[in-house]
Amino acid sequence: MSRENSLVTAxxxxxxxxxxxxxxxxxxxxTSAYDKGHIKGAIKLDWTTDLQDQVxxxxxxxxxxxxxxxxxxVANDDTVVLYxxxxxxxxxxxxxxxxxxxxxxxxxLDGGRKKWELDSRELTNELPTRDKTSYTATEQDAxxxxxxxxxxxxxxxxxxxxxxxxxxxxGRLLAPAHLPQEQAQRAGHIPTAASVPWSKAANDDGTFKSxxxxxxxxSDAGVDWDKDTIAYCRIGERSxxxxxxxxxxxxxxxxxxxxxxWTEYGSLVGVxxxxxxxxxxx
Amino acid sequence: MCGATEGGLSLDGIDVKKExxxxxxxxxxxxxxxxAYVRLLDRTGEFTAEVPTSATGHFRFFAGDGEWTLRTLAxxxxxxxxxxxxxxxxxxxxxxxx
Numbered sequence: 069m070s071r072e073n074s075l076v077t078a079x080x081x082x083x084x085x086x087x088x089x090x091x092x093x094x095x096x097x098x099t100s101a102y103d104k105g106h107i108k109g110a111i112k113l114d115w116t117t118d119l120q121d122q123v124x125x126x127x128x129x130x131x132x133x134x135x136x137x138x139x140x141x142v143a144n145d146d147t148v149v150l151y152x153x154x155x156x157x158x159x160x161x162x163x164x165x166x167x168x169x170x171x172x173x174x175x176x177l178d179g180g181r182k183k184w185e186l187d188s189r190e191l192t193n194e195l196p197t198r199d200k201t202s203y204t205a206t207e208q209d210a211x212x213x214x215x216x217x218x219x220x221x222x223x224x225x226x227x228x229x230x231x232x233x234x235x236x237x238x239g240r241l242l243a244p245a246h247l248p249q250e251q252a253q254r255a256g257h258i259p260t261a262a263s264v265p266w267s268k269a270a271n272d273d274g275t276f277k278s279x280x281x282x283x284x285x286x287s288d289a290g291v292d293w294d295k296d297t298i299a300y301c302r303i304g305e306r307s308x309x310x311x312x313x314x315x316x317x318x319x320x321x322x323x324x325x326x327x328x329x330w331t332e333y334g335s336l337v338g339v340x341x342x343x344x345x346x347x348x349x350x
Numbered sequence: 351m352c353g354a355t356e357g358g359l360s361l362d363g364i365d366v367k368k369e370x371x372x373x374x375x376x377x378x379x380x381x382x383x384x385x386a387y388v389r390l391l392d393r394t395g396e397f398t399a400e401v402p403t404s405a406t407g408h409f410r411f412f413a414g415d416g417e418w419t420l421r422t423l424a425x426x427x428x429x430x431x432x433x434x435x436x437x438x439x440x441x442x443x444x445x446x447x448x
Contacts, residue, residue: 182387186387186388233397233398234398241413245399245411246411247392267396268397272421
């Protein structure tokens with residue numbers, strides 16, 4: 069992958085607002101953001117209800133995902149453009165999630181909703197109507213999703229990239245600072261994980277930095293480009309942002325997102341945990 | 351702006367005693383700015399969190415003890431940086447003028 073086929077600008081989106089084969093989808097952490105105004109023609113996916121199993125901690129299955137996209141009017145050959153607030157955290161999460169189920173033509177709007185708003189571009193309250201489709205998903209692509217056992221096995225052998233804020237990495241905070249401090253049983257990070265906050269990859273307006281700048285950031289943090297990589301955060305959305313950078317923008321092979329992330333790892337019995345600002349020993 | 355929730359975001363269900371809250375309002379010429387973005391930077395200037403302002407221009411963070419910087423971005427305005435001190439069990443109120 070590369071920047072050209074995975075990222076579009078706000079200008080490109082504005083030029084394709086009336087293209088029926090381009091489906092804009094807003095996915096926000098604040099699931100009510102769409103209802104306060106969205107890009108013309110955009111549909112909404114709610115990451116808490118549409119994308120999560122409502123009983124177990126897992127994603128909706130293949131059949132549920134197919135039913136969801138069919139009902140919302142997304143076709144297999146549509147160009148899906150994802151965008152959202154919070155510098156595209158949850159839009160990147162949805163991008164990774166759509167990849168997991170094999171959607172081919174996917175783009176992220178560079179800068180997301182914030183860039184769109186800071187540019188003073190138009191938002192609307194009009195709800196679009198899309199005809200139902202018959203969407204077919206693939207089985208989950210296991211090459212981009214990491215589970216806990218392979219994360220533990222990766223300690224000291226693969227690149228582990230912790231993309232949370234430095235205070236979460238060190239164990240001084242348990243959650244991003246716009247949320248109440250709760251969740252995992254223990255604070256800290258997975259031993260040997262490099263701390264590369266997701267925000268290092270983005271400019272203040274939410275757009276991604278240049279490929280050269282990005283490569284430098286991860287190299288400086290000790291990422292070995294010859295090794296496989298697992299990115300994690302608290303619940304897997306900020307690490308989707310970093311997964312997008314490493315896999316889609318920089319074209320790195322074998323990059324996985326650990327969606328269990330710290331809320332799972334920090335509650336596991338018997339696994340090693342490192343505290344403080346240093347990666348720590350295996 | 352003396353009470354934790356006055357005119358701002360509800361603190362219902364949040365144990366304020368355990369949190370180091372930084373909150374406030376973004377104003378332009380005295381009027382609330384509902385489409386601003388407020389970023390919380392740590393003592394080294396590293397990004398920690400960001401929130402869009404509410405319909406009334408309000409924002410809130412759950413920080414930790416210590417010194418923080420609020421960086422506010424809004425359409426047609428230059429970014430504004432403001433230092434703030436947070437402490438567990440207290441609410442730091444900040445008015446940001448852009």
